[in-house]
Every structure is written in structure tokens, then in C-alpha cells.
Amino acid sequence: MTLNDVFARLQATPISEAVAESAWIFPTVESLHVAAITLVVGSILVVDLRLVGLSSATRPSSEVEARFLKITWAAFAAAALTGATLFLAKPIAYAQNPFFLGKLALLLLAAGNMAAFHVIVQPRLGLRAGRAAARVCGFLSLVIWVGVVALGRWTGFTL
């Protein structure tokens, strides 16, 4: 069974048909998705700008992270759940859309960047090179999340 068969089966499920056919489910879940993703980006923006050194300079970046990443994760869970629901409306079409696939790839890249920051960079913030690397991670994160929003919008236009 190929991945396309899986998506074809998924598309035939009652929940998938409900999302695709209902006049209100898709726009409502889409609104929640926008609220969630703007909160992901808004909170991560605070953390990244602190990492880059452009704002909240009076607070340690670890404290800014501890506060704001809680909101990021909660909002990300909501964005993933609502995103998965939107995917159910047209699994085959989404799975073939290059912008949607690009968005998923950027999300993986964001996760990799975050992991690299926590495992490699954060323990070395006492070093000059560590602080420089933290700035790079913060900047990369900003670029990646702008890309995630952009590819999400392009997905909507090309589906």
C-alpha cells in the first residue's frame, strides 16, 4: 500500500468527508489555525529577537524563553491539530502540493534549528562563539517562520 492509497482511504473516511463538505467546519478550523499560528509566530518572535539581541535586553534570554516558549508550544499544539483537520479535507491534494510539502520541510528545519540551539549552543553561551551562534540560531528561526507563514499562504492559493 503506497502513501497515496493511505491518503485515498483517509479521504473516504466520514470525518474527512465532513470537513470537505460542511460549509462551516473548514472556515472555522481555518480561523482557529490562523489564531494559533499567529500566536506561535508572535511568541517565537519575542524569543528570537532576544536571541539576536534586538529586544528585551534587560532580561536573560533563558528567562524570556522559559516564559514565552510555553505559549509557543501550546499554540503549536493547537496549530498542528487544526492543521491536521484542514489536511483531512483534501489529503491527496495537500500531499502533492509543493508549497505544503515545503512548509512541512521548513517545520522540520525549525525543529532542527531549535534542537541544535538547545544541545550545542545553549551550554556554550559563556563563550564568545556560543553567543555568536545563538544570534545565528535566532536569525535562522525568524527566517524559517516567515517562510512557514508564506508557504502556508501559497498552499491556500494553489490547492
Add this chain to the structure above:
Amino acid sequence: MLNAFAAWLSRTPLTAFLGNAAWAVPAIQTLHILCVAVVFGGAVFINLRILGLFDTGQSVQAVLRRFLPPLVGGVAVLALTGALLIASEPNRALFRTLFWAKMGLVVIALAASLGEGRLAFRGAQDAPESPPHFILKALAVTSLGLWIAVIFAGRWIGYVSGWPGSPT
């Protein structure tokens, strides 16, 4: 009058440009959503702090000083990107009740957020460390609800139909 305005707008080079460049509308929408992130993020941080649910190590005033200016700046850029999106398709949003409802909600939500700032700083002169007044807390719940309503209205504009007899 709205008909005449939309007709005039659709003959401008701006509408022609936005219609011809396939990348323009999604790019402007991306900027629009990024600004929503700044505004809605700021509103969530401010209101959750006032309600005592977030960043309680910082004073309400400090959180307002940090996030109210970008919120206001974000609304200004949203007005600009929103105007460009209208110019890209003049016969769409202007003739839908929900668009005007959204504009009304934005004005009230912005007034609520600015009102929170005034109230918090006025109270701070009397007693800097006192917990937020219940009026400020009520305003925080209202403002949060209003900004969420703005997001919902924005998304739903694309799904509702226009007024009967409006230009297409």
C-alpha cells in the same frame, strides 16, 4: 458611492499591477498575517499578564510598555496591507457586511487595548505594586475576545457572499 469608489479603484494601475503579478497577493497576505502575529501576540501577552496568567515576574506596566507599541505599529501596517488587498480585488470585501463588521471590531479592539494602557498607568501612580483593578481585568477579557473575533471575521470574509446586486 461605494460602487463609484470600487469602480475607480479597479481602473487604477495599482489594481492592474496586483492582478498581473501572481505573487503579489499571497506576499501581501503573508505580511498581513505576520502583522497579525505581532498584534495578536502582543494582545495575548498583555491580557494574560493583566489576568495574572502569564509572566507574573514582570509588572503589568512593563509588559504594556514592551508590547503595546508594537501592537499599535502592527495595526498601522495591517491597515496598509489590508488596503492593498482591497485594491487587488476592489469588488470583493467592500460589499460584504462582515468586512465592515471586522473594521468596527478592529476599532473597538484597538480602543480596548489602548484603554488598558491608560488605565494601568493611571493606577500605577497611586499604587505601583497593587494587583490590577477589576475594570482592567474585565477590559483584558473583552480585548482578548475582540481580537479573536477580528481573526475569525477576517478569515470568514472569504466565505460569505456579497450584498445582492453588488458589482462582481
